[in-house]
Amino acid sequence: MPKIDESLIKKEELTLKAGTLKYSKKEMFRIAAFRKALRQGQIPGEAKAIRMVERTDKKTGNKYLMKLNPKKYPIPNLTPAKTPKYRQLKLRKSLTPGTIGILLRGNHRAKRVVFIRQVDCGLLLVCNPLTGCPPRTIDHKYFLATKMKLDVSGIKVPEEMTHTYFHNKKAENRAFQKALKKSSILGGDKPVRKAKELTPEKMAINKKLADQVADLIKAHPDPIFVRYMKALFKLGPRDYPHRMQF
Structure with a gap:
């Protein structure tokens, strides 16, 4: 050269x-x-x-x-597509599909529900239509497992029930945070979060799973089992959870 x-x-x-x-x-x-x-x-x-x-x-x-002109020969974009990658949590031995447990957090706390399966994001998919608890997800930390179990192998979970089906509030949160920041700077009334409304499509999908769980609970041979699933979990003045066997 x-x-x-x-x-x-x-x-x-x-x-x-x-x-x-x-x-x-x-x-x-x-x-x-x-x-x-x-x-x-x-x-x-x-x-x-x-x-x-x-x-x-x-x-x-x-x-x-x-x-060389960097616009003509740019460095290729090697950033991967933003696809959610969830880590499947390792559940406790007591948490197997069909386990009946008690919710410890949320609007449906103290209700007994049936654990159906683990969603792709690692949360538990639970349901109990007898107490008005629709299909929802919850962290395993707030699920108190009992020794009662049902055979849920015959239940067909709709394919639409993924993480985004239950948790898709990014656009709503952005709009709320923007309105909150605007009100804090310019003054005025603070925005109020809108209540979550179920669309007819989601209600139909929830009904498919809820009907299967309701039929499974009612088909139990023990006649007291339905009353057990409807009853709320309560603690009396001399009830000690650490001494109880669930």
Whole structure:
């Protein structure tokens, strides 16, 4: 390769204040991921082109280096698609599909419900239509398991019942936080969260699962079992939970 006239190479002059970065942290991580992928051979051949290419001056014939236009040859975006990745929690040995437990938190606390299965996000899918508890998810920390169990192998859970089916409030939360910030700056009444309303489509999907659970509870051979599922869990003045056997 002939000698390159370094005076013809354009160098960018940085006029940054002390303590400031030329690139954002996001851009630096993106460039670092690109270089790592280059080393591991995960980038196709056309993306491995050198950013500085050799050119010849038509008048003098001297060789010089020219920087490629970053808009024409951008660094490929290696950031993965934002798909939710949930970690399946390891449940206790007492938590198996069909276990009857008591809810310890929420609007339906102290009610007995049937644990059907674990949703993709790791929460428990529970239901008991006899006490007005629709299909809902709850953390295993707030589920007190008992020794009573039912055979839920014949229950068909609708495919729509995933994490986003029960928890999809991002747009509502953003609108509420925006209105709350606006009211705190400009003054005025604080916004009130709207009550969650079930659409007819969701009510039909919930009914499919609730009817199956209700039929399973009513088909139990013990006649007192239905009353047991309808009763709320209460503690008297001399009841000690740590001495009880559930």
